[in-house]
């Protein structure tokens with residue numbers, strides 16, 4: 001049973017609603033809100049205390065794009081946690097392509113590298129007991145209806161994954177929405193590799209599905225933002241089974257961390273032509289997800305920056 005849970009990017013969107021729903025379960029005894037901005041985290045904590053009536057939230061300051069801050073946060077953590085939800089992420093802010101001091105693009109750092117270092121440090125310090133949940137996305141297997149292409153690497157070698165993570169793979173064609181899908185794919189493969197390396201911990205990749213009411217599209221270029229946030233998500237996407245409410249998106253994480261039917265190393269998300277509804281094993285849709293060599297290559301590639 002997961003009683004003590006940490007959530008990255010918990011001050012808004014799916015992370016915050018996941019915290020709210022988990023706090024409404026009596027078995028949850030502590031929720032660490034791992035956020036980069038203290039002021040935003042404090043507002044979220046107060047709000048969560050008010051709406052849930054529970055004082056079980058603690059703030060941990062952690063910026064997933066800065067691996068030193070991640071290491072410091074783990075050093076400062078006073079107790080082991082049962083589960084971690086690797087939720088922080090998105091399309092990379094205003095500068096998704098900019099390299100961090102570790103040599104990866106910002107979009108890789110916030111979705112993946114910071115989380116890789118976080119899990120490594122927690123495991124090394126014996127501060128993680130049961131479950132790791134990675135916020136993946138259907139973009140990791142392609143979403144035809146929204147024009148997000150299925151990742152199609154040439155060799156899926158360690159070197160190719162390194163070039164995905166440092167941006168060189170994309171050359172001058174760096175469309176943050178497309179790159180996002182390939183990074184989530186790499187992260188999902190890393191999780192499957194981790195599941196085989198650490199059999200005593202459960203590693204689950206789950207997509208929240210197309211979820212409205214978040215800030216996820218705010219940093220996209222103007223036209224893409226208008227298309228997705230104000231036209232696509234609220235008007236057309238619900239009609240096409242491509243978006244659902246914030247509580248529904250977060251519920252996938254809340255149910256996922258305690259669901260004994262989900263297998264460690266698996267990637268669970270929507271059925272092929274929708275972004276809502278029940279979750280299914282995504283390797284049925286995209287077989288590369290099951291390829292252990294690809295999984296280990298993605299693992300080696302991202303670890304080489306950690």
Ligand SMILES: NC(=O)c1ccc[n+]([C@@H]2O[C@H](COP(=O)([O-])OP(=O)(O)OC[C@H]3O[C@@H](n4cnc5c(N)ncnc54)[C@H](OP(=O)(O)O)[C@@H]3O)[C@@H](O)[C@H]2O)c1
Pocket residue numbers: 008009010011012013014015034035036037040062063064065066086087088089090091110135136137138207208209210211212213214215216217
């Ligand atoms: N919404 C969807 O339809 C959808 C679909 C599939 C997958 N997902 C995934 O679900 C997760 C949550 O998405 P969302 O829609 O809830 O996004 P959101 O509303 O933009 O929230 C993202 C959260 O991540 C935090 N964050 C971003 N960069 C960070 C950093 N460097 N260090 C620490 N925290 C950072 C943000 O903090 P600040 O407030 O400080 O920026 C915020 O709390 C993401 O991983 C996203 O890729 C979302």
